[in-house]
Amino acid sequence: MSLSQWGLLTIGAPLVTFVLFLLGVGRRPTLTVALSLTTAALACAGTWAMAITLPEAGYQATTPWAATADFSIHLGIRLTGLSTAMGLVVGTIHLLVQLYSLGYMATDPAQARYFAVLSLFASAMLSVVYAADLIQTFIAWELVGLSSYLLIGFWNFKPSAAQAAKKAFIMTRFGDLGLFLGLALLMLNMPVEAGGARNLLIALILEAVANNDLAGNLFGYDQHTVIGLLLLCGIVGKSAQFPLHSWLPDAMEGPTPVSALLHSATMVAAGVYLFALLQPLFLASSITSTVALGIASFTAVMAAGVAMVNPDMKRVLAWSSISQLSFMLMGLAAGSEVAGFFHLVTHAGFKCLLFLSAGIFIHLAHSGDLTEIGRKVGSRSRAASLGLLVGAASLAGVPAMAGFMSKEVILAQLHQPGYEGFYWLALLGSAMTAYYATRMAAVILRSDSAAVSHHRDTEQTKQEVDHDSNHQGGLADSIMAMTVVGLALVTLGLGWLGPQLAGHLGLDAELVAIDWDSMGVGLAVTALLAGGGLAWYDYGRTGAYREGFLSGLPAIEAMLKDGWHMDRCWRWVSDKIIAGLTLSALFIDRRAIDRSIDGVADGARSGGVLAASLQSGRLQWYLSLTLAVLAVALILLEWK
């Protein structure tokens, strides 16, 4: 098969599942699930085939889709080292999550809808990854947002889930508004191609940036700056960066495998991917790259702070995703071509692993609360414990684990003159990461070590767990356990694939090599020990108080638990500012627009009655009318 056929198969196969679901296959859940898994496997095979057979010079196949005299839109695929590597991550994790969902969603009555929307997501996400034209990227980007909305609100009978879905949709839309304006501006300033039309083919954009064709002044700023900042809005929304981040923790209302796939490994990484894709455009303006770096480093620390105190396992992971996404953006905005992306790949592995383990824990404990999980399940689920250990160690940055290897490359990139402030913020973020990762693992796995413990519950808990695992059915459990163990093994090796990844991107393997003797590694390990040690003292050691050191500072702890009061800020904005605007708009709407629309509608309605009244039923009347109109037309003709 040729590359373009593989591309069509990869993007099209999951879409077929969704369309067939809509066309009525959805009434047969088993068939839908089977279709969904088959197409997921096909898409995954496609991503591998494209990555392996990618020619040295890359590959592009497009077909013009809509064209006017001024611009044209293309559909197609553009295969580069970057896009095929990202596609590999998406395709593989999607397949894994589908497999895992076989177990996780086994008893859900709306299983068919779940798998179908998951397939829609895969198709749209792969289209984002492989798109050759930014308009195609944008279309798929919005479809990804739609499937995110549908999946967060999957349990739509829960008001909180419906609310969270709405919030995610609207907040990301804010960012997409900027993205769209940015695309429009970019389109207007692209050099004109042969035939007089402009387009947004990514290859041409990168060429234009390289040739400095986009240079120019816009509102008193360099064009690169204005366009870059607008595009950055979309990235901030999708990748949940400050100030558009608070939808992501709420998005945990969706099923856990969805959180694993969309809200940690792939969808939220789409923003980072877009940054990597257009990196030269962003780096062309020092203002844009500094703003990106500033937002990212602030978000990294801020989100890690919330993760340190949040009691809910999935929310801790969500805040951690926000913080880790910031690390990726920092690497990219600091100018490294591989650092941020390498971290995206390893993060996709270990965060997905953490979520899938969390899914098992939550299934067994019937609660997402860390203490509750520790009390009811603890280390009794071996697969989940393994996943949690490997994932948490990787997240915390234990040397040689995946997360350490890739984060070290980012830190090394930042550890150079000009970036000192950002570097220290990143180190602080690393220490905080180590704290919350250790805390999470310790609270769950060392529940019997607590001083003021719940020993008396243990016997009862054991029964509960036994009961649950009987109730769950062996097959569903073992599918989930096997997926987690498999992913854990992959994650262990992922950190050492840096040179291969760099090679695939067409870069020097030196870029990801770690200088073990350097001060940077020493500082990183110090941060790990400081954060991890503190958490161990608070939660892990035998006889620990199991309360964070922050409980000594209630004001700060309350603020962190509330997510820096960001939701309150947004509520204030929406209540005071937007509501004020809305009221005045409402006034105009009621007084001016409604009235005139009502007038038009009434006019149309009475016009309709009048028009229909021509239909008298009398033939002589019809014929006279026809001839009269003809006669009037001819008289007008003569008179003209």
Add this chain to the structure above:
Amino acid sequence: MSGIYLRFLPELGLLGLALVLFFIAVGPGQEADEREPADSRRKRLIRAAIAGDRVALVGGGVVLILAILAVRQAGPLFFGAYRVALFSQVIKIILAAGLFFNIWLAQEAQSLAPRERPELMLFLSLSTLGMMMLVSADELISFYVALEIAAYSLYILVPLTRGHGDHNEAAFKYFLYGAATSAVALFGMSILFGLAGSSSIPQIATALSANPSTLAVTALLLTLGGVFFKLAVFPFHFWAPDVYQTTSHSVAAFIAGTSKVGAVAALLRLLLMGLSLDQLYWLLGALALLSMSYGNLAALAQRDFKRLLAYSGVAQGGYILLGLAALDSAAYAAASYYAIAYLALMLLCFLVVIELGRTRHGVRADGSTDNSLPIDALGGLYSRSPWLALALMIGLLGLAGVPPTAGFSGKWFLFKAILDQGGFWWVLIAGINNTIAVYYYLVVLKAAYVTPAADGATAIETSLWPRALTLSVGLGVVVLGIAPQIIMPTLQAAVSAMIGS
């Protein structure tokens, strides 16, 4: 086979099909025998009807294949009275496809007595044959004869429905109205003949462009009037609402879809052959704007779905006419694209009408047939039959011009071509019209999806056929909407070839 037969292949096939159907319609199975028990006679008639249905379906498929095979043919026929070119052949494929789908829809038509079903198939084929000849006629006489073959078949088809009732009144008005417009058209043709001294359309075109008098424009407008009648644009539309509402669903489907494509193609061909003068620009434009405004406004006030479709057809004819008025090859191609999309959308809408018609007790207290379909009867369609609701949704959203349907891309091409000709105000008025139209299409959709079903309404069992039709036509509409370039270049080539010759 020699070139002549190849050039005439689709028409020959259709003629053969009509002959076979004719023998089924009047054949040995149909005659009355006093001694035969009524029960066995009824069974015999039903057998003949089913045979006719199946023969027509197979024959329609064969004609479609023949039309596709003959697409590359070109050249004159019958001493220059007839001309085969890419444009006419493409339109013949569309007409054959329209006929095929209409026959498909009309299988076992419930609103017709079994005795009349072979006749339905026969006259559907004959009418299509007339339209095929219409797009190839190079002579005023052959043009007129073709026009009348297409029209007379319909005059017979419209009253063809069970029992007695108001359809006879509508059918008779339709016939009289058609006869009067034919007379007007003939009058126009006679002036054309007088001006040019020839009945050959290309020669008339040369004569007119040499001497573009007001009389010539008058004659042209009168001649086009004969075709406007078939397209049912204002003020030639008066027959449409009554005919749509009262005739059997299968015939209404044919008149609403295939027949209009034939009319658009005939108009286009006259214009393409050079039978156009610059004064026509604003005459056609004014008629188009009047037609769409009138059709949309009147559709707002309708309570019957078929009447609504009739008025919406008046408006849609206006959009197409607007494309023709631009007198520009891109606009012509867009208009033919839009006509094709319209045909597909009408098939979807009438699929719903026909399937729904099966479940309604379409008989009034006095024994006459009730072929109307109030919008209220669509209530709860989604819960009664998701398939039909899907077909209705694609059809109506397409008519409303919502992406990603062919209705959207068609309007887009049309409006863009007109804008390129500087017709900003035209497009503005057409856009406002479209907004009005969305309202009444959505009212119908609301009935189908939101309003609960009336008490006692049961689920509608759709068999495999309507599902297959929904899927194939619906998919076609969406695919054409996303990738119009599948047929657009062919249409452009066909149109420019006509202009060039």
